Amino acid sequence: MTMNGTRGYYSGLVDLATGLISREIFVNGDIYAQEQERVFARSWLFVGHESQIPNPGDFFASRMGEESVILCRDRVGSVHVFLNSCRHRGMKVCRYDDGNTTVFTCPYHGWSYGTDGALVGVPFFREAYHSELDKSKYSLVEVAQLCCYKGTVWANWDASAPPFLEYLGEFRRFLDLILDGWDGREGQVELLGGVQKWIIPCNWKWPAENFSGDTYHNISHRSVDLVGAGPSGRSRRDYNELAATRKLHVTIPDRGHQTITYVLPKDHPPQAVYQNSPEVAEYFRHCEEERRRRPGANSRLIGAPGEVFPNLALLPRQPRTLAVWHPKSAHETEVWRFFFVDRDAPQQVKNFLRDYYIRYSGPAGMTEQDDMENWNYAHAASRGVIARRHPYTYEMGMGHAVENYEWDGLRVPGRVVDLTKAMASEEPMRNLYRRWAQFMEADSWDELMTWRRDALREAEAAE
């Protein structure tokens, strides 16, 4: 009999040679505490969208891992992300979800900060501090790195991490599928409505794994397919246009990002979609024609669920949404779901999509409810001392991924599993947990940026 360890992470819990992964990485509180430092404090994390803070003074209270942060636009229009914690005694200086302000004032002792993070107000500065406090030392703590990419805002606490686009690597084109306009123009989306937030009783890695590209669980959504919750009244999505495609799992091994994607054949005409509304159907038909006319390989890719390491899920198409799996404890996750729409789409299209999106996703979404049933009960059933002795298997399709995948003249980056016949694989999950284990074991970003070492070796070999 193997006794459960009470210690934290150790090498071997993620065994990709056998495809076995210990349940401890999902339920162990010590491992959870370690991953806050080793994963979340070093990774690029999604914070929000610039359309949430269009004007000077606008702010949106967000999260990075367990930490509360403030995304705001200062008086001169620059975007900042600050730790939402007063430098005096740590109280939250912003307790609203969003709004507009000139200052963030701590309600505890009254310290006050400008929207650029500078400490501007200290009660009894002359009297009690005798004007001796160096205010410049006590600005709000700002993230080490910030990147605004096609409207999305990303931040990183680690100054030694690579720039965001290098972190993203070749996964960028898959993220573009959600951020570019449906007609192919760059960065044309805006947030639709508010952010849906709710708490689920499971570890954050359950939804992260699911959205990495778990096609094996489609049986869970059978009832939604039977109801016909999709935008054409059949199934839960429009599948007609997928009949001619190749369905792929794409993983970017040295980055830890992965997705499902569909590749259209060359010169494939737009198919009928969104048939529940003639106006919406016409909008997407027009956009699809425009997209095909624009140069670039993305016109032949159809987006599907994917994951930017560690905790950002993308669903570029139906529905079009980003979700963040904020860790709360080993056993709790706070989900934030952002819905997107083409900024200049007709209001009728936005209304239709809003109804479809919330019918599909979010706490009241039919498909997301299916998923939550699985994650929450699987997590609960994995916490016991007996359950924890038995690892999960991730053996499906091991050794069947290929590099330099090409179909009908389109090369796809990363390691690829063709699901058109295989139906499912667990390559994306292995990719996620390989990267997670690397973060848990590496002491610095130098160890994590394997691609830089490879490039250096290649350059030296070429000399």
Place this chain on the structure above:
Amino acid sequence: MSDPINIRDLAVGSRIVLGSGAEVEIVSNPKDGVWLFARYLASADDPAIVGQEEMIFAQDVVEVRS
């Protein structure tokens, strides 16, 4: 001790008196109930400060003049 003044209700242009006796005019109110932005109109303790703008702490406000 006088009753506390709810500075959230004070409009831009209002004149107030501080604990030091200085008189200031409100130039901006973030309405957080803690701070005001104001310009000094008179200050017996420190005449050099007249004309300057400063953040005024709520507990410093002792009287509303207009």
